Amino acid sequence: MNKPKPVDFSDSNIAGLGTDLEKKLRLSTAETEKAWDGVGKKVELRVWRIENFAVKAWPKASYGTFFSGDSYIVLNTWQKPGNPKLFHDIHFWLGKDTSQDEAGTAAYKTVELDDYLGTFPVQHREIQGAESSLFLSYFTHFHTQDGGVESGFNHVHPETYTPRLFRVRVTGHSLVITQVAISSQSINSGDVFILDTGRSILQLNGKTSTGMERARAAEFSRKLSDDREGQAQVSVFAEDDADAEPFWTGIGGKNGPIMSGEEAKRLRTPPKFDKTLLRLSDRTGKLLFKQEAKGKILHSQLDSSDVFVVDSGDHGKDSAQLFVWIGKAADAQERRQAMRYALEYIKHNGRPATVPITSVPEGGESELFTQVLDR
Known part of the structure; x- marks a missing residue:
């Protein structure tokens, strides 16, 4: 059977919301995804691979090894020094040869895991070859190679091994x-x-x-x-x-x-780009997406009633990233459409389709996000 067509990373509906894919996922998920049982309750790193619309635990011995034909979900549960509260970062990683269905399942299941944890998780989209520094920091060795579900566990036979x-x-x-x-x-x-x-x-x-x-x-x-x-x-x-x-x-x-x-x-160095702030709001009765600031972004410019897209530009030593900041009072339509508009921004403003995207809830801002903002 031929591998389905690889995903287009600029696709504004990468999660497949409202499509036949979502219907398949809802049918397969039933009430609760068993893969989430007990996760997020202690400091640890967990990795799953998407296999035929299902979430399968990735062997701990293989943490850090990813195949280009697959999609994965990574959950990092951590604590701040002296603080008993648990924090969660959820990443969905998409290999360059993964299929639209696998990518959509990973994105959809990431939202599901976010709902399951219910404690301000931060969501990240990671594309092979453009991983964020935070994602890479989880692994002593971060190793990507060709292959996928069908070839991921092949034992090495020197006589037949492909160099x-x-x-x-x-x-x-x-x-x-x-x-x-x-x-x-x-x-x-x-x-x-x-x-x-x-x-x-x-x-x-x-x-x-x-x-x-x-x-x-x-x-x-x-x-x-x-x-x-x-x-x-x-x-x-x-x-x-x-x-x-x-x-x-x-x-x-x-x-x-x-x-x-x-x-x-x-x-491999991206072209220079200024920091940019855009607002997604339907307060006028129509969903509008417009630029609010360029070059300098202040926390005071963020409004709890709306959603904002923050392009980090060439901030600091890290590669460019996009942040989708979700205000506490943002309505359902703004939240639901936030990722689509972030991807549309990337597509039409000269940003690489592989740029990492992080969804940040108000009150759960990461240190990296706050460092992008100006004092």
């Missing part, structure tokens, strides 16, 4: 490992790369990669070997080593010059 090339870089405190195309065009001098052939694991350290990246990548290489009971031999090369030939041969040869680390960084 994979991974790019390794350190982001904050997290090691981010991403499967890339097996080609010298995927290589740059600023990162570390690991070619896993099943029987051998070949690590290439880009000449301007950091010592931290090289050391953490070596840990990952050893883990791959350990998972195969040492059957895979690990070799480490510097980019300019004459003996790095096995690595280059394994990816089809060094075809042309290797991209510099500076050029690779420039290509």
Whole structure:
């Protein structure tokens, strides 16, 4: 059976509300989703994968490993120092090859989990390759690779293993490992790369990669070997080593010059953009979405009776994010349409479709959100 068409991340109805998908979900959910039983009652991280419209617990040993063909839900329950109250961050993560149904189910079930917890959870949309720093901070190793529900638990048989090339870089405190195309065009001098052939694991350290990246990548290489009971031999090369030939041969040869680390960084750096505040309100009897401020945003500009979209622009060291702030007195229509308008804003204002989106209830603002606001 062919995989359904991948989701369009700019789709304004990603949760499938009001569609046949929602009807299917309501039928399958019945009164209560069993996957939520007992969650959110202690400090912990929980991960689930969407499988055929169902929420399935992801093995703890695989936390941090995500497949591009799937969608996941991640719940982080945490406490502030000296405060017994529990806080919740719910993320739905969408792989680049996930289907519309899987993405819609993840989004829908995230809302359901939010309702179940009922204690001001903060909701986040995460897209593969553009994960927020908060999401990455949950995992010591954040590892994405091709595949999905059908291939996620395949045991590695060296004789039949399909080679994979991974790019390794350190982001904050997290090691981010991403499967890339097996080609010298995927290589740059600023990162570390690991070619896993099943029987051998070949690590290439880009000449301007950091010592931290090289050391953490070596840990990952050893883990791959350990998972195969040492059957895979690990070799480490510097980019300019004459003996790095096995690595280059394994990816089809060094075809042309290797991209510099500076050029690779420039290509993945989004264009400059100012902070922007937009209001969604139906107080006139018609739902209106308009810009309220640009460049500087004050907390006093937020109104409890409406919904606001806050574009962080190039705030601080973190990548751009969109926040959907839900006022306590916002009505049902404003709440229900908030995500759609946030996605429409992204689509029509030059923002990447993969930008992280966080839904923030008034009174449950995260530290990251408050840092975006000006004093």
